[in-house]
Amino acid sequence: MVNSAESNALVRLAVIGCGARSDLARQAAASGLGEIVALIDPDPVAIQRGRARFGEELPAFASAAEMLADDILIDAAFVLTPDHTHAEIAIELLAAGLAVFLEKPLATTTSDADAVLQAAITAEAKLYVGHNMRHMAVVRTMRDIIARGEIGEVKAVWCRHFVGNGGDYYFKDWHAERASSNGLLLQKGAHDIDIIHWLAGGYTKRVVGMGGDTLYGALTDRRDNSDRTMSDWFSLDNWPPTEQRELNPVIDVEDLSMVLMRLDNGVYASYEQCHYTPDYWRNYTVIGTKGRLENFGDTDGGVVRVWNERRIYRPEGDLEFPINGDEFGHDDADLRTVTEFLRFVIDDTPTETSPIAGRNAVATAVAATDSLRNSSVPREIPSLAEETIAYFDGAGSPSTEAHTSMDGW
Numbered sequence: 210m211v212n213s214a215e216s217n218a219l220v221r222l223a224v225i226g227c228g229a230r231s232d233l234a235r236q237a238a239a240s241g242l243g244e245i246v247a248l249i250d251p252d253p254v255a256i257q258r259g260r261a262r263f264g265e266e267l268p269a270f271a272s273a274a275e276m277l278a279d280d281i282l283i284d285a286a287f288v289l290t291p292d293h294t295h296a297e298i299a300i301e302l303l304a305a306g307l308a309v310f311l312e313k314p315l316a317t318t319t320s321d322a323d324a325v326l327q328a329a330i331t332a333e334a335k336l337y338v339g340h341n342m343r344h345m346a347v348v349r350t351m352r353d354i355i356a357r358g359e360i361g362e363v364k365a366v367w368c369r370h371f372v373g374n375g376g377d378y379y380f381k382d383w384h385a386e387r388a389s390s391n392g393l394l395l396q397k398g399a400h401d402i403d404i405i406h407w408l409a410g411g412y413t414k415r416v417v418g419m420g421g422d423t424l425y426g427a428l429t430d431r432r433d434n435s436d437r438t439m440s441d442w443f444s445l446d447n448w449p450p451t452e453q454r455e456l457n458p459v460i461d462v463e464d465l466s467m468v469l470m471r472l473d474n475g476v477y478a479s480y481e482q483c484h485y486t487p488d489y490w491r492n493y494t495v496i497g498t499k500g501r502l503e504n505f506g507d508t509d510g511g512v513v514r515v516w517n518e519r520r521i522y523r524p525e526g527d528l529e530f531p532i533n534g535d536e537f538g539h540d541d542a543d544l545r546t547v548t549e550f551l552r553f554v555i556d557d558t559p560t561e562t563s564p565i566a567g568r569n570a571v572a573t574a575v576a577a578t579d580s581l582r583n584s585s586v587p588r589e590i591p592s593l594a595e596e597t598i599a600y601f602d603g604a605g606s607p608s609t610e611a612h613t614s615m616d617g618w
């Protein structure tokens with residue numbers, strides 16, 4: 210086992226979890242910086258899927274521990290397993306000195322998230338949390354507008370999340386169970402809470418949550434889908450949501466939820482998530498002391514508009530910025546994210562994602578879920594130790610500096 214990618218050599222990567230998201234690991238080859246050399250999954254069908262994706266001859270292991278006990282040479286691992294397994298697997302790998310790409314959310318509890326950070330510190334091993342939304346063109350366009358001062362000082366960030374594919378994505382497997390995901394405010398919302406923090410330039414200190422299981426829990430057509438993955442049942446024809454079939458046997462997470470947040474820099478934010486809208490996208494508005502921005506669409510073809518003159522209403526805004534650079538949606542951001550991770554592994558190139566921010570997204574979502582399930586009582590977000598924050602050196606911290614263009618990605 211080694212943890213030093215020799216210069217010019219490809220980073221040797223293990224794929225841990227060969228389910229739907231293992232598609233992400235294809236970006237290692239696309240980046241030209243890494244190669245998949247081992248597959249880990251307890252499910253033999255998943256191993257077959259992994260071999261079909263990455264190479265029929267690849268060695269396979271039933272667990273990370275089994276791989277670590279072998280003498281196979283691995284530099285780094287993608288951890289693409291269900292959320293409740295993230296902390297244990299990541300801690301095991303970090304302790305062995307491997308660099309870890311850990312999918313979001315970092316963990317399903319704040320204490321587990323803190324334990325992962327501590328494991329990276331103790332082993333001096335590289336931890337990267339896969340918040341790929343930081344590499345989405347819509348997010349970078351909004352952040353650049355803010356950094357250029359076009360809306361003044363940010364005072365409020367509101368995000369409405371229309372999770373039109375929610376029934377297929379989150380209510381037909383482990384995502385629907387608190388025991389595996391904690392809840393969808395964390396599982397899905399961790400992305401947007403991280404972006405809200407990034408756009409606002411601060412981290413949440415206090416939350417109030419509200420929401421419930423308002424539709425899917427009442428549907429009775431159920432099936433244990435553990436023999437297949439999401440792409441096997443996904444269809445836009447699964448509509449309307451009340452006609453959804455083959456839902457997970459257990460559904461104890463919310464399908465409609467809302468959070469109010471107060472950040473440590475005085476910014477106020479809100480996040481609303483619904484899992485049965487006909488459309489699937491996110492709509493942000495950021496209000497500053499000199500204007501307001503809002504995105505319409507969140508991939509290529511969409512726009513971000515800015516209003517910065519006083520009037521009653523002008524639908525086209527005073528300024529309009531096209532969203533360019535996400536021609537292939539998720540894949541573009543995934544390639545940038547994996548490339549960033551591999552550069553970080555190879556030569557410590559600073560990253561725009563951040564373990565501290567990943568932890569704070571978890572802590573905020575966990576507290577909001579707790580508030581939601583307990584009469585909307587406000588919850589405070591536990592702070593991290595200064596030494597922990599200092600160790601990760603502010604990588605990807607929320608401060609807003611203008612980005613360079615996306616050329617070269």
Ligand SMILES: NC(=O)c1ccc[n+]([C@@H]2O[C@H](COP(=O)([O-])OP(=O)(O)OC[C@H]3O[C@@H](n4cnc5c(N)ncnc54)[C@H](O)[C@@H]3O)[C@@H](O)[C@H]2O)c1
Nearest residue numbers: 226227228229230249250252255289290291292312313438
């Ligand atoms: N960043 C993103 O945009 C994005 C998108 C999709 C999924 N994800 C994340 O990816 C992760 C995986 O999601 P998915 O949809 O692929 O789930 P999935 O259920 O399709 O696949 C998970 C795989 O992990 C395997 N597994 C379970 N426990 C394991 C263990 N201890 N060791 C090794 N393998 C194990 C399962 O057998 C399965 O093959 C989740 O954390 C999810 O949040 C992120």
